[in-house]
Amino acid sequence: MLYITFVAVTVVLCPVAYFGFCFIVYLYDAKALRRFQNLSFLSGLSDIQWVWESIRGRRYKTLHMAHQNATIVRVAPNVLSFNHPKAATAIYGHGTPTTKSPFYDAGHGHFKNVADTRDKEEHSRKRRLLATGYALTTLLRWEDKVASRINALLNQYDKFCLRLDVARRADAIPVDHRRWMDIFTIDAIHDIGLSANLRLIEKGDDLIEVQNSRGQSYQCQFRKSLWGNLRIHASFAWAPRWYGLLKRLTWWDSRWQDNVAFNDIVATACKHRIQRHLAGEKLDDFFSFLLGDKNGVPNMLMLGEMTAECSVMLNAGSETTGIALSNLLYLLIVNPNALERLRREVDEALDGIEDTKVAPFARIRYLPYLKACIDEGLRLLPPSATTTPRYTPPSGQDIMGYWIPGNTEVLCPTYSLQRNPEIFSNPDVFEPERWLSDNAKDLHTSFLPFSAGPRACIGRNITYMEQQMLIASLVHRYTFELIAPDFKPAYEEAVTCSPGPIPIYLFRRDET
Numbered sequence: 001m002l003y004i005t006f007v008a009v010t011v012v013l014c015p016v017a018y019f020g021f022c023f024i025v026y027l028y029d030a031k032a033l034r035r036f037q038n039l040s041f042l043s044g045l046s047d048i049q050w051v052w053e054s055i056r057g058r059r060y061k062t063l064h065m066a067h068q069n070a071t072i073v074r075v076a077p078n079v080l081s082f083n084h085p086k087a088a089t090a091i092y093g094h095g096t097p098t099t100k101s102p103f104y105d106a107g108h109g110h111f112k113n114v115a116d117t118r119d120k121e122e123h124s125r126k127r128r129l130l131a132t133g134y135a136l137t138t139l140l141r142w143e144d145k146v147a148s149r150i151n152a153l154l155n156q157y158d159k160f161c162l163r164l165d166v167a168r169r170a171d172a173i174p175v176d177h178r179r180w181m182d183i184f185t186i187d188a189i190h191d192i193g194l195s196a197n198l199r200l201i202e203k204g205d206d207l208i209e210v211q212n213s214r215g216q217s218y219q220c221q222f223r224k225s226l227w228g229n230l231r232i233h234a235s236f237a238w239a240p241r242w243y244g245l246l247k248r249l250t251w252w253d254s255r256w257q258d259n260v261a262f263n264d265i266v267a268t269a270c271k272h273r274i275q276r277h278l279a280g281e282k283l284d285d286f287f288s289f290l291l292g293d294k295n296g297v298p299n300m301l302m303l304g305e306m307t308a309e310c311s312v313m314l315n316a317g318s319e320t321t322g323i324a325l326s327n328l329l330y331l332l333i334v335n336p337n338a339l340e341r342l343r344r345e346v347d348e349a350l351d352g353i354e355d356t357k358v359a360p361f362a363r364i365r366y367l368p369y370l371k372a373c374i375d376e377g378l379r380l381l382p383p384s385a386t387t388t389p390r391y392t393p394p395s396g397q398d399i400m401g402y403w404i405p406g407n408t409e410v411l412c413p414t415y416s417l418q419r420n421p422e423i424f425s426n427p428d429v430f431e432p433e434r435w436l437s438d439n440a441k442d443l444h445t446s447f448l449p450f451s452a453g454p455r456a457c458i459g460r461n462i463t464y465m466e467q468q469m470l471i472a473s474l475v476h477r478y479t480f481e482l483i484a485p486d487f488k489p490a491y492e493e494a495v496t497c498s499p500g501p502i503p504i505y506l507f508r509r510d511e512t
C-alpha cells in the first residue's frame with residue numbers, strides 16, 4: 001500500500017513540479033522572449049508542444065498556420081521561428097555568427113559528419129575535404145552512372161505503360177511514382193558514391209543484404225530503414241537534453257530497429273567499398289575523395305569518420321531528391337499547361353539525336369524552363385520544410401532589428417518563407433514562369449530549399465543533374481494521368497517532408 005501511495009504521489013507531483021518550475025522560468029523571462037507570439041499556450045512553458053508536432057509529422061503545417069498572423073513565432077521556450085528574408089540572411093547567410101543548434105547533437109556517436117558537426121573549424125576542414133568530390137566538374141564524369149539508372153527506370157516504366165485506345169482502368173496497374181523515385185535515387189547515389197551497383201531498379205525492390213555489428217547477415221529494406229530512422233529521430237531531436245531518456249522510454253517502438261538497420265546499411269556499404277580498395281580496384285566515385293585528395297595523397301581519415309560521411313551521403317543523397325522528383329512530376333501533372341511548355345522545350349532540345357531515351361546532360365543542362373520547373377517544385381514543396389535550426393552566438397545577435405540573446409535556437413521555416421505572399425505573388429500556385437521574370441533575382445533571397453551560406457547543401461549539383469536528366473527523359477517519353485483527377489499525396493514530416501504514394505498511369509508518347 002505504501003509503495004502504491006508513493007508511486008501515485010510521485011506520478012502526480014512530478015508533472016506539477018515540472019510545470020511549476022517551467023511557469024516560474026516563463027514569468028522570469030530572462031531572455032525577453034515573451035514579447036513574441038506563441039505557437040500555442042504551452043510553447044513558452046515547455047518543448048512538449050513542439051516535440052508533439054514533430055511526433056505527429058506536421059510541424060511545418062502548424063508553424064505555417066501560426067505564421068499567417070505573425071512574422072516571428074515562439075515555438076518552444078528557447079526556439080524562435082522567423083518568416084522573413086532578412087532573418088534568413090541573418091541566420092544562414094555568409095558571415096552569420098550563428099552555429100548549428102544542439103538539435104544536431106541528438107543521438108550521435110563519436111564521429112560526426114559534415115552536416116551534423118556544430119564546430120565551425122571542424123566543419124571547414126570537412127567541407128574542404130569534400131569540396132572536390134561534390135564539385136560539378138567531378139560530377140560530370142559520373143553522368144553515365146546517372147544515365148544508366150535512368151535507362152533502367154525507363155525500362156521498368158515501359159512495362160507499366162497503358163495504351164490510350166484500349167479500354168482500361170478496372171484492371172490497369174498504376175505506377176507508384178513516389179516509390180520508384182526513391183529506388184532510383186538510392187541506386188544512383190550508391191553508384192555515384194561507392195561504385196556499388198545494387199541494381200534495385202532492375203529488381204524493382206529496395207531489399208538489401210547487410211551485416212550487423214556481430215558480422216551476421218540479414219536483409220532489410222532501405223526506404224523503411226531510412227524513413228523509420230528519420231521519423232523517430234526527428235520526433236525527439238528537438239529536445240536534445242531529453243533524447244536519451246525519450247529513446248529509453250520508447251524502446252518498444254520498432255523504428256529504433258530501423259535506426260539500427262540504417263546504420264548497418266551504411267557500415268556494410270562502407271566496408272565493402274574499403275575491401276575493394278584494399279583489393280587494388282581503382283574506382284572513380286565520391287568515396288575515392290574520402291580516401292585521398294585529387295593528387296592521390298591519403299587523407300588518413302579514421303574508419304568512423306568515413307562511415308559518418310557515407311551515412312549523410314546515402315541519407316541526404318537519396319531521400320531529398322526522391323521527394324523532389326516525386327513532387328515535381330505530381331505538380332506537372334496537375335498543371336498541364338506547364339507540362340506542355342516543358343515538353344515543347346525538351347522535345348526541341350532533343351530533336352535530331354538518334355537515341356533520345358535518356359536525355360544527355362549537355363543537351364538539357366541549360367534549358368531555362370526545365371530549371372524553372374525544378375525550382376518552382378522546390379519552392380512550393382521543399383523537401384526540407386523546417387529542419388535547419390541554428391544557435392545565436394553567446395553574446396547574442398540582432399535579427400530583423402530584434403536583439404536575440406545568446407544560445408537561443410532560431411530558424412526560418414522554408415515552407416512558409418517560400419509561400420510568403422509579400423515576396424511570391426500567388427504563393428500557393430505552381431508558376432515556373434516566376435523564375436524567368438525580371439524580378440527573379442529578388443526572389444532568390446527567399447528561396448532556401450538548400451539552406452544558404454556556409455552550411456548550405458553541398459549536394460545540389462548532384463540533385464540538379466539527376467532531376468534535369470530524369471524529368472526531361474520522362475516528359476519526352478511519356479504522358480501521365482493521376483489515378484483520380486482530384487488525387488492529392490499525403491505528406492508526413494520527419495527531417496524531410498515526404499509525400500506518400502503517388503499512383504499514376506503512364507502512356508508511351510510514340511504509341512499514342
Ligand code: HEM
Nearest residue numbers: 114115316317320321324384388450451457458459462463
Ligand atoms: C532536392 C535535393 C536536396 C535538398 C532539398 C537538400 C537540402 C539540404 C539542406 C536544407 C541542407 C542544410 C541542412 C541543415 O542546415 O541542417 C543540406 C545540407 C547538406 N546536403 Fe543536401 N539537399 C538535397 C540533396 C542533396 C544531395 C543529393 C546530397 C549528397 C549526395 C546532399 C548532401 C548534403 C550535405 C552533405 C549537407 C551538409 C552540408 C554542410 O553542412 O556543410 N544533399 N541539404
